[in-house]
Amino acid sequence: MIFLKRLAAAVPLLAGILFMSFAVIRLAPGTAVDTQGAMNPRMTAQAREKLAELYGLDKPLLAQFAAWGSRAVRLDFGRSFVDGEEVTKKIGEAIPVTLLINGLSLLLILLFGIPLGVWSAVREGSAAEKAATFCVFLGFSVPTFWLSLLLMSWFGVTLRILPVAGLHALDHETMSAAGRLWDTARHLALPVAVSALTGLAGISRLMHGSLVETLRQNYIRTARAKGLSERSVLYGHALRNALLPVATVVGLSIPGLLGGSVIFESIFSIPGMGRLFFSSVFARDYPVIMGVLVLGAALTLLGNLLADLSYAAIDPRIRAR
């Protein structure tokens, strides 16, 4: 019931966000027509007018938004101005690979970040802890493109053990099922590794901070005082509580799984969401831009809603009054 009420409240919010986005995109000078006929002396002024009319760009902004909105509620996001493909199809093609890479890298981050955080929290202040902190921050601050190129050059060109870029080998189609899986895994190794390396700092430091904080609590002192082993104090009492903020952050990053990074996807030649959005912005491909924004806005709202509801479920004090 509460869920439905909250969901209903999110609808006008979503509409508001989309209208703002629509207006902001249109404030950027130039339209799809200008970029398509860009400096092509053969593109006459009439041809440009024809195009503008076809795309409905000659109508007032509000009318355009109304037309777009009335189709969008029926989940018809139109076709790309650039290649005439359906927007839903274009997004549908870009999502799986972005989701796969982000998902795998999140998995790796959790797998390594949480133990690393725990390990360093226990050794708070030691030289080893400082060295580890230095390393994760190094990973966090190193420019993605630089690290990517370095790894590509090292593993791909010098050692020749991994492919440089792309998702599939040229003869992927002719491989056996196991061969294809292996081929894809080899192609994903570098992108996932880079993405995980640069993201490790966030989770491991959060885990670290949260655990250090928890270990200072009175109930930990109590637990130690009643003679529990350090192991049982750490894993039985402290860690479970310290994991809560980490779980929240992971939950909030779920919508982010669908967002790609342009630089990263360009360097590895991966046809994901980041590149789709980036290129459509530069081509002023409004239907695609709006399609991606709808997805992003809806997922963010949904994520927030779910986070709120789950708090309520976990903590009775927040339960809706």
Next chain:
Amino acid sequence: MKALFASLCLGLFIFADAPAFASDAFVTASIAEPSNLIPFFATDTASSEISRLVFNGLVKYDKDLKLVGDLASDWRVSPDGLEIVFRLRAGVLWQDGVPFTAEDVVFTFQKLTDPAVPTPYGGDFEKVLSVTAPDPLTVKVVYKEPFSPGLASWGMGIVPRHLLEKENLLKTPFSRRPVGTGPYMLKSWKTGERIDLVANPRYFEGAPDIGRYVFRVIPDQATSFLELETENLDSTALSPLQFAKQTDSGFFREKYAKYRYPSFGYVYIGYNLKNPLFSDVRVRRAIGLAIDKEEIIRVTLMGLGRVSTGPFLPGTWAYNDSVRPAPHDPAAARRLLAEAGWTDTDGDGIVDKDGRRFSFTILTNQGNDQRRMACEIIQKRLAEVGVEMKIQVVEWGTFLKEFIDKQRFEAVLLAWQLSRDPDIFDIFHSSKANPGEFNFISYKNEEVDRLLEEGRRLFPENERAAVYRRLHEILASEEPYTFLYVPDALPVVHRRFRGVEVGAAGIGHNFIRWTVPEDEARYDFS
């Protein structure tokens, strides 16, 4: 089928003594994904590269940039220049096996001029009165007025009527699954990744020797360079830095052949001639003299380019060799400025006139480091003759819409791509100076107008050549643009490909005759 069988037998026959060739694959890459393969929507480089392999026009340019027949075996222009009759090749088949006829040409023309089809190429066909097919192998084109660039416009890819007649061209899946008459057929398209083409066994000039053409999308130039180093790419265009420095290794010399020839384009400074600052030709010439063009080429292109003197491709018939590049002569520049009334009266290092300092802003587009660097070099050189130039770098869409279309700029540094036909009516004719048109510098010269009109009316190449050479002369001396340089095209091709030939049109014009010796093949898709 019979023909296929026959050629197979023939192949076996030759096998015995001639060197054997492999089918192999040619792997190339582009920064951007092609958007639409229908020839008259294929405006971006990537789309037109693929589209040209799938479709044929009636005519094409050969390696020396002469117009020759493609789907047309020959043509005749009536003495008054109003009528072109194309005779078509017999026995040409669409890739689905349906015969190609003159009706397909008529259909293509109808679509090109259909108000509901927003093609940027429509302008080429505006002067056509009618296109008819008196018989299946003859196309008769009647023009409203003689229009010689029109002949080359029939290089536009012809599309199949039987497949598109009932389609909405804007929504048809044909744009991603095209069927043409060309040497390659589309096999698969993985969005954002690659497009595979296979050789058309029934191609009218004979099936290409390379069995497969793979077009990869690699948005980052550094990545495509790494892919070259692992031999995962057979060909790509190098940047000047890569050409001059990074490909100087033993590995590269052994595996790849580098080519270098002038590209079809030039970089220039365009002056807004409505601005009183630039209305005096002496001022424009002074700026041209103050700039060291060789220096720009040396620094931004590692010397891989040549000084441009006019809007035509060096070495073609329209290009006037007697136009010499203006030297770098700061003293002469200062003299010319003084003649025009610009001297440094207040001693601040900047020339002035009637209390106004000579200061202007040059605009160029974002994302092109060579142009930004060129601006900085020019800035330094102009400061030496007392002219202050500010640089503003603007995002492309904004640049076109807000500055070029509205003619709100003082000077721009930009480049034009050159088409094979020298007609530059749209760029320099005074009737094309309205907002949104391409004479955005508002150049107006009666003789130029007259020559541009005449160049379009004449057909014989020698008569047109005289016109365009004179135009070249005028534009060089009037300097509405300061022509800077023609960058070189710098492709590399893997050495296992034999038969690569450099012509005025570059490499690739004889791609369907490239071969790979059997023992050097890298791919086997058969």
